[in-house]
Amino acid sequence: xxxxxxxxxxxxxxxxxxxxxxxxxxxxxxxxxxxxxxxxxxxxxxxxxxxxxxxxxxxxxxxxxxxxxxxxxxxxxxxxxxxxxxxxxxxxxxxxxxxxxxxxxxxxxxxxxxxxxxxxxxxxxxxxxxxxxxxxxxxxxxxxxxxxxxxxxxxxxxxxxxxxxxxxxxxxxxxxxxxxxxxxxxxxxxxxxxxxxxxxxxxxxxxxxxxxxxxxxxxxxxxxxxxxxxxxxxxxxxxxxxxxxxxxxxxxxxxxxxxxxxxxxxxxxxxxxxxxxxxxxxxxxxxxxxxxxxxxxxxxxxx
Amino acid sequence: xxxxxxxxxxxxxxxxxxxxxxxxxxxxxxxxxxxxxxxxxxxxxxxxxxxxxxxxxxxxxxxxxxxxxxxxxxxxxxxxxxxxxxxxxxxxxxxxxxxxxxxxxxxxxxxxxxxxxxxxxxxxxxxxxxxxxxxxxxxxxxxxxxxxxxxxxxxxxxxxxxxxxxxxxxxxxxxxxxxxxxxxxxxxxxxxxxxxxxxxxxxxxxxxxxxxxxxxxxxxxxxxxxxxxxxxxxxxxxxxxxxxxxxxxxxxxxxxxxxxxxxxxxxxxxxxxxxxxxxxxxxxxxxxxxxxxxxxxx
Numbered sequence: 267x268x269x270x271x272x273x274x275x276x277x278x279x280x281x282x283x284x285x286x287x288x289x290x291x292x293x294x295x296x297x298x299x300x301x302x303x304x305x306x307x308x309x310x311x312x313x314x315x316x317x318x319x320x321x322x323x324x325x326x327x328x329x330x331x332x333x334x335x336x337x338x339x340x341x342x343x344x345x346x347x348x349x350x351x352x353x354x355x356x357x358x359x360x361x362x363x364x365x366x367x368x369x370x371x372x373x374x375x376x377x378x379x380x381x382x383x384x385x386x387x388x389x390x391x392x393x394x395x396x397x398x399x400x401x402x403x404x405x406x407x408x409x410x411x412x413x414x415x416x417x418x419x420x421x422x423x424x425x426x427x428x429x430x431x432x433x434x435x436x437x438x439x440x441x442x443x444x445x446x447x448x449x450x451x452x453x454x455x456x457x458x459x460x461x462x463x464x465x466x467x468x469x470x471x472x473x474x475x476x477x478x479x480x481x482x483x484x485x486x487x488x489x490x491x492x493x494x495x496x497x498x499x500x501x502x503x504x505x506x507x508x509x510x511x512x513x514x515x516x517x518x519x520x521x522x523x524x525x526x527x528x529x530x531x532x533x534x535x536x537x538x539x540x541x542x543x544x545x546x547x548x549x550x551x552x553x554x555x556x557x558x559x560x561x562x563x564x565x566x567x568x569x
Numbered sequence: 570x571x572x573x574x575x576x577x578x579x580x581x582x583x584x585x586x587x588x589x590x591x592x593x594x595x596x597x598x599x600x601x602x603x604x605x606x607x608x609x610x611x612x613x614x615x616x617x618x619x620x621x622x623x624x625x626x627x628x629x630x631x632x633x634x635x636x637x638x639x640x641x642x643x644x645x646x647x648x649x650x651x652x653x654x655x656x657x658x659x660x661x662x663x664x665x666x667x668x669x670x671x672x673x674x675x676x677x678x679x680x681x682x683x684x685x686x687x688x689x690x691x692x693x694x695x696x697x698x699x700x701x702x703x704x705x706x707x708x709x710x711x712x713x714x715x716x717x718x719x720x721x722x723x724x725x726x727x728x729x730x731x732x733x734x735x736x737x738x739x740x741x742x743x744x745x746x747x748x749x750x751x752x753x754x755x756x757x758x759x760x761x762x763x764x765x766x767x768x769x770x771x772x773x774x775x776x777x778x779x780x781x782x783x784x785x786x787x788x789x790x791x792x793x794x795x796x797x798x799x800x801x802x803x804x805x806x807x808x809x810x811x812x813x814x815x816x817x818x819x820x821x822x823x824x825x826x827x828x829x830x831x832x833x834x835x836x837x838x839x840x841x842x843x844x845x846x847x848x849x850x851x852x853x854x855x856x857x858x859x860x861x862x863x864x865x866x867x
Contacts, residue, residue, distance in 0.1 A: 277574070281581060288582045292589025299590045362615070439625075439845060442767045446622035449768070455614045469762040472769070 311343035312507045314498050316350055317515030319364060322553070323356030323388050331392075332367040334515030339371050341518055345505035346376040348497045348512070349396060354554040355388025358412055358448055361552040364392040365455065372396065376504035380497035381405045381488065386476050387412075388552030390487075391452055394459040398500060400492035401479035408487045409554040410456050411474030414445040416549075448550055460486060476554060625766060625790065627848040631663050631857045635866025639668055640691040642863055646675040647683070648698030651725065651739070656696050656842045663860055684709040692719040692863040696839050701742045711749055719832045719863050722746065723839035726758035726795035726816070743835075750830035751800030754837060757817030759794045759809060759824055766790055766850075773850070774826050777808040782829060782858045790849040792840035796824035803830040807855075827855075834862055 315338040319331055338344045349368065355361055371377050372395040379385070379396035386409040393399060401407055416434055427433060435441075453472045457464070463486035464471070482488040490496070502510045613619065642664055646653045653673075661671045672690065676682045683706045687693065693713065702710070714720055724747075727740040740756065747753055760769040772791050776783030783806050796815055799805050807827035814821055826837040836859075841852050 280578065284578050284582045285585050288585035289589055292586045292592075295586075295590045296592060366615070437845065439767075442771065443622040443624070446768050447620050450622065451615060451620040454620060458614045472762040 312345055312502075312505075312510040313341075313343045313518070314346050314348055314501050314505070314507075314510050314512045315341075315344045315515050315518045316348045316494070316498065316512050317518075318350045319353045319389060319392055321353060323353055323360040323364065323392070325357065325360050325363070327356070328360035328363040331364050331515070334519045335364075335367040335371045337519040338515065339374050341521075344375065344518055345507055345510070346378070346501035347371055348494070348501050349377065349379045349393050350382060350494055350497075351379060351385040351389050351393050352382040353389030353392070354384050354386045354406075355391070355409070355552045358388065358550045358552045361388030361391040362451075364388075365394060368392060369395040376501050378497045378501040378504070380492070380494045381407055381479060382494070384554070386554030387474075389554075391455060391552055394455050397504070398490065398497075399488040400490050400494075400497040400500075401482060401488045402493070403478065403480040403491050405479040406476045406554065407479055407482040409474050409476040410452055410471050411552075412445055412448045412452060413551045413553060414441055414549075415551065416441055445550060448552075452552065463489065622767070625849050629848055629851075629853045631659070631847070631853045631860070633663060633667050633857055633860050633864070633866075635861060635864070637864050637866050639670065640864055641670040641672060641689065642692045642694060643686060643690040644671060644673050644694045645696070645698065646673045647679055648695075648700040648702065648742070650695070651697035651699060651741070651839070653696045655844075656723070656839045657694060659842055659844055659847045659856060660694060660860065663856070664863075667860075669864070687713045687718070690718070692721075692865075694863070695720065695722040695743075695746075696842075697723055697725050697741045698743065699739055699741055702746060707745060707749070710746065714832045717832065719834075719865060721834045721836070721859055721863055723836050723842070724754040724795060724797075725793055725837065725839055727756045728793070747835060750833045750835070751802040752828050752830055752833075752835050753798045754835070755796040755798070755815065755817060757795065757815050759791075759796055759813050759815055759826070759837070761810065761813045763812040767792070770794075772809055772813055774807045774809050777805040777823075777825065777827075780804065780806055780829065782806045782827070782834065782855075782862055784858060785854040786851050786858065788850040789852055789855050790841060790846070791826060791838040792846060794826050794838035797826060797828050797835060797837050799825055799828045803828050806834070807836075834859065 315334070317331060317334045317338065319327075321327065335347070338347050368377060377396045379393035379399045381393075381399065381401035382405065383402075384406045385393060385399075385401070386406050390408055390410065399407075425433075431437065431440075436444075449472070453468060456471050457468055465485045466487075477485065477487055479488060479491060483491055498512050502508075642660075644653065644657050644661070657671075657673075664671050672686075674683070674686055687709050693710070710720065722743060724741050724743045727738055729736055729738050731737070741754070743754055758770055759772050761772045762769055766773055767790070770793050772794060774789045774791055774794075776786050786807065789807060794809075796818075797805075805825040805828050808823045808825050811823050812821055813824055815824065828835050840846060841849070842856065847853055847856050
């Protein structure tokens with residue numbers, strides 16, 4: 267016996283009602299389900315990479331830090347990066363290299379800086395793209411400037427050169443302009459990244475003073491007095507992580523397959539063998555304190 | 570309704586509910602943004618056109634106006650004068666090419682020599698002496714000035730350099746000479762972090778008076794200058810821009826960097842005199858004016 271037309275319509279209406287109720291109920295619960303699944307998936311890989319910038323910066327240390335930052339960028343499990351800085355700077359090219367790597371990282375993931383014992387000159391330049399700078403109250407921070415050192419005329423050896431600037435790399439005027447250009451770059455970077463926070467003028471920044479951490483926080487050179495753990499906690503909060511693991515930058519680089527190529531390429535070119543500092547007797551340093559260079563012309567000799 | 574019908578309704582509800590509930594997960598998985606690819610790491614901050622220092626304008630030549638008979642100009646090189654040969658070379662070349670005699674004073678035995686030599690010359694140039702003048706030498710210099718002789722003295726701030734043994738400070742010893750002429754030189758250097766034309770110690774100066782010495786001098790470039798304090802009897806000749814700062818005073822001001830007292834002119838820098846620097850800005854005008862002053866044709 268076939269169902270009557272009225273019974274069939276009632277059944278269709280019943281099914282339609284059930285589907286509509288299911289749609290509404292599903293829509294209400296969908297965000298919770300999505301969040302729960304996302305959280306479950308993330309639980310296994312929430313990582314904060316802690317990358318250290320330690321000691322005087324050379325092109326070798328810059329390569330190491332840049333590779334770790336590259337690995338952190340490529341590794342999906344790394345949700346944020348904390349730069350742990352204990353450096354008075356070093357060569358300007360090393361500082362620039364790390365700065366560019368930090369800048370690239372900050373475009374993709376939260377980057378927070380933590381100053382331990384010192385972040386001066388090139389050490390400070392390197393961390394500028396960080397969205398927040400934590401510092402210990404007594405750490406020297408700042409010293410925005412460069413030092414040019416060029417070789418003195420040396421008549422001790424007989425030599426034949428191919429051009430008037432072969433030995434010293436240029437005239438004093440040329441060197442002045444190079445120092446000036448790099449000074450503009452450094453000060454410009456500080457104003458670009460921290461201009462809104464700074465309570466001191468561009469000219470005051472260019473004086474290249476070094477501030478203790480507490481004063482640096484007051485004048486905007488840094489953001490907060492805090493420890494490495496404070497920096498990690500803030501980085502985790504910025505990445506939206508409730509549970510996370512902090513791992514060293516070297517560990518991130520080791521576990522990342524993408525970085526092995528970069529490391530291999532570095533070994534092929536042999537940066538240690540072609541250390542700019544040992545080849546180029548003329549150096550421009552982004553360094554706080556005395557350089558260990560032999561006697562030469564210090565362009566910003568002070569009284 | 571039959572029992573099988575109820576089961577079908579429950580199944581439809583469960584399927585639709587489950588599909589909608591997990592749709593967010595599926596959609597977020599499908600449309601989840603991929604890790605961004607590597608982008609250029611050099612931001613505008615490092616753009617060369619933003620940072621590269623301009624090349625300063627170098628033009629012009631030193632012109633010496635007015636005529637005079639051949640004169641003898643003594644250049645002091647006996648008081649450990651800083652790089653005196655380099656800094657006096659342009660002056661020597663111009664004076665020589667205009668028919669005058671230039672004599673460097675650097676005897677092996679200085680006792681009594683300075684007093685004798687100054688009486689034989691028409692003008693004296695003193696460049697950054699780091700050794701004190703004796704009382705007898707100062708007296709001879711004063712007598713020379715009082716009798717109409719002209720003196721141009723270039724001083725400079727104390728300098729600190731580094732060698733194998735550590736920091737070495739070099740201080741110019743001009744204070745005992747300058748006190749006779751109501752001019753005093755500072756020990757600190759001047760600098761300008763707002764619009765300096767080289768490194769921070771490279772500063773611009775312009776005329777401070779209508780003196781002939783400052784004629785056509787609108788933009789002199791000085792390399793390591795100290796400030797001069799001028800008494801009532803002396804006249805400022807050149808002054809810096811108001812944004813100039815002093816390493817010792819640490820305050821912005823227009824500092825006097827050249828001054829005149831009768832037959833004596835004092836300039837706070839000597840590096841602008843070198844062959845590398847004398848054509849920057851209006852430096853050649855200033856050098857020409859100083860030569861005319863020495864020759865007494867101003």
